[in-house]
Structures are given as C-alpha cells and as structure tokens.
Amino acid sequence: MPTCTVRKGFFLLRECNQLTTHLCARCGRPACDEHTAQQDDGLVCTECAAKTGSTESSTGSALGGRRGWAHRYRTDYYSRSHYTPIYTGTAAGAATGAATADGFDEFDRRSFDQEVSEPLEADDDGPGTLLDS
Amino acid sequence: MSLIALWRTHRLLTPTQRRVLSERRLSGSYTAEQWLGLLERIAELDRQADAARKRCGLLAIIGIIAVFLGLMFLVPLLSGMGAPAWLVGILALLLVGLPIVCGALYFTLRGRDLPNNLRELIYPLLCVLREDVAPNTPLELEADLRGGMVKDKRTDEQNLSRGRLRYPKILETHYLDPWLSGAAALADGSTLRWKVADRIRVRRITKRTARGKVKTKYKHKSKRLLEVSLGLRHKSYQIKTEPATDQQVQVRPGERRDALRLTKLMTLSGSMMGRRRDLDWTLPLDPLLELVSTAYGRAVRSPSTQGA
Secondary structure (H helix, E strand, C coil), X not given: CCECCCEECCCEEEECCCECCCECCCCCCECCHHHEEEECCXXXXXXXXXXXXXXXXXXXXCCCHHHHHHHHHHHHHHHHHCCCCEECCCHHHHHHCCCCCCXXXXXXXXXXXXXXXXXCCCCCCCCCCCXXX | CHHHHHHHHHHCCCHHHHHHHHHCEEEEEECHXXXXXXXHHHHHHHHHHHHHHHHHHHHHHHHHHHHHHHHHHHHHHHHHCCCCHHHHHHHHHXXXXXXXXXXXXXXXXXXXXXXXXHHHHHHHHHHXXXXXXXXXXXXXXXXXXXXXXXHHHEEEEEECCCCCCCXXXXXXXEEEEEEEEEEEEECXXXXXXXXXXXXXXXXXXXXXXXXXXXXXXXXXXXXXXXEEEEEEECCCEEECCCCCCCXXXXXXXXXXXXXXXXXXXXXECCCCCCCCCCCCCCCCCHHHHHHHHHXXXXXXXXXXXXXX
C-alpha cells in the first residue's frame, strides 16, 4: 500500500508517510485522509487545494478544514516571506518530493522534464521530401 | 438571520467553552488538536457575534434616520390622508422601537465581545503549530483576553498637573498586559517559546478653559513586545555566525541546546474615544511567524542529520 507523500509541517517539512489508498485527483500522488479535501473535481490533496484556495479564515473553512487552511497559509507565507523551510524528512523523500529554494519540486517540474523516448515521426513520403519538388 | 445562527452556536458550547467565554482566559497544557477542538466553536461564535453586532449597529443608525423622517413626514401624511389612529400609532411605535432594540442589542453584544486576537491570532497560530509539534505532545498556552486596561494590570498611577491652574488634573496610568505566552516541543526536537506583552500609557487630561468650562480628554500610547525563543539541539543544528551588529537575535549557548532569542517591538496606534476601555489591537499572525522563521534561518542542519 502506498504512503502519503504530502509534505506536512510549516517551518519544518517532512513526509506524512501514512498508509493510504487515495490518490489526488489532480497530481495523482497518494494522499491520506488527513491530507485530502473534497473539491468539485474529486478528492484532492491539500497541497493542490492550497494552490487554488484563499487564506481568509481558519475557522469554518470548507476546503479541507484546519489542515487545508494551514497548507494554504503555508504556500502564501513562503511566497510573501521567501522563507525556505528546513527539510527533516527521509533521503528518499528529499530525492523525490522535497521543495527546493524556489518552492518547486519534482512534481511541479515533471511536465518539463519528459524524456523524448520516441523518435520524431518519420516522414512517410521518403527521403528528400522536405525539399520542394 | 445572524442572531439566530449566533444563538444556535452559543447553545452548542460546552461548560468549559462557556467558562473560557465568561472569564476570557485560557490556561493549560493540551495537545494542539485538543486546543483547536476547544477554541474552534468559540472563535466561530466570536465571528458571528461581530457580524451580528455590525448589522445591529447599522440597523440602529438607519432606524434613527427613519424615526426623524417618519415622524416629520410619514406620520403627518398618513394622518392627513385619514388613516386610522391605531395604524399610525403602530407605525410610530415600530419606527421608534427599531433603533432602540437594535441599539440595545449592539451594546449588549459589544459588552460581551471577545477580542479578535483569539480568532485572528491564537486559533491560526495553533493551526500552524499543529503542523510542526511533535505528535501527541502537550502544548502550553496562556492567554488573557480581558483587555489591557483592567485594574489588576495597572502598574503605576500619578498626577502630573503639579498644581497648574489651567490643568487641574493630569492623571497618567501605566498598564502592563502580558496577554499571550506558550511553549511547544517541535518535531525536530527543538523547543519553541513565545510571549506577547503590551505596555499601555493612558493620560486623562482635565483642562479648565478661559471661560471656566472644564473639559476632559484621553490620550494613550502603547507598545507591544513580541518575544520568541527557539532551543535547537546541538546534534541536529549548527547556528550560523552572524555579525555582532544584529541586535534582534541573541544566542545563548547551552549544554544540549543553543537558544536563539528574538524580540520585536511594535507601536500600537489608534484613537481612543472618550473613556472606552475596549481598545482591540489585533496582532496578525505574520510578525510572530517571522520571528520563528528568522530563528530557523540562522540554523543549519548538522551533516549527520541530513537525509536521515
């Protein structure tokens, strides 16, 4: 069973590592009950919800409750104060999920890091077709 | 209706929550979850009460305007049109009654209002600390939300007029209000302590004008001291050496931990209308978090703990 990969903490970041069967509807990462919130598009991890929610009130919040509010406030606070959290998780977590100084991690960069596994589609018309006939 | 929602929320309070509401004091050592469970409904009640109070105040003002306009124009108009006297009487009663009832509700709610520091600072601070405290460890918290200018917080009082004829009385009163303090053990083995204290100086100036009239005005000056102390374990952290001119951070080495002590002094501004003793200077969350961030910014993880 996979473990929750949502990073918990505020000044100190570490993985949650709770066993879970849920996957975030947006980023596809495993997320436990404590770190998920029901949104319009399904069960979403608090980090994805934090990127779209507001930090207005910590009481009576509909978006994942207090933990969701804390994640949203964390995202907002890091961008305002430029604070870099101290990572106290595992080496595996550091390799896969730890945020770097710019706040982005592997999951944020994955769409830009796709390997070109397949060659470009070959031209079916034969050699020399790029030249005007 | 906001008053009905307020009444419903108030009915759901537990005896402990009602005691916190009436005494305006928090003290104890519970886990972060327990603190949040205790304070969530109280914070929500305070939010609803503030909204209801604003609405009552607005209706009272509208009601006062409606009384003047109604009694000056509407009632004579209706009487002139031959409306029955009982109808005119009921209308006049409603016009007069609305501002009275709304005004009474407004002042009642204002008298029972909790300072916004509970829902704007203490509750969000607990939400943030819950993320970093060691699991199932108690978090000490003490909060005194009675306000700064109560009798037992008075530290000094003196008359500065020195027999001046124009200023027969200048009464200066000093208050010291350490209204928030707490301590927590964090998940990395560090210990965090915080304290917020207000110093308030109030001057009540009585002046005799040239015509012999006596006037009184109030002036105040207040400062707020924020203090955060972070104890970092030797085996987990090393403290970066910074130039000695950094007055805000004090480092106190210890046997097992080094303590970083940071302070911030804030000047509180605002007007003081008459003798109002319910000045509410809400402290936002960021200044406290910035002190803790600055403390962690001075620390580097020891090589032996990186990637553990």
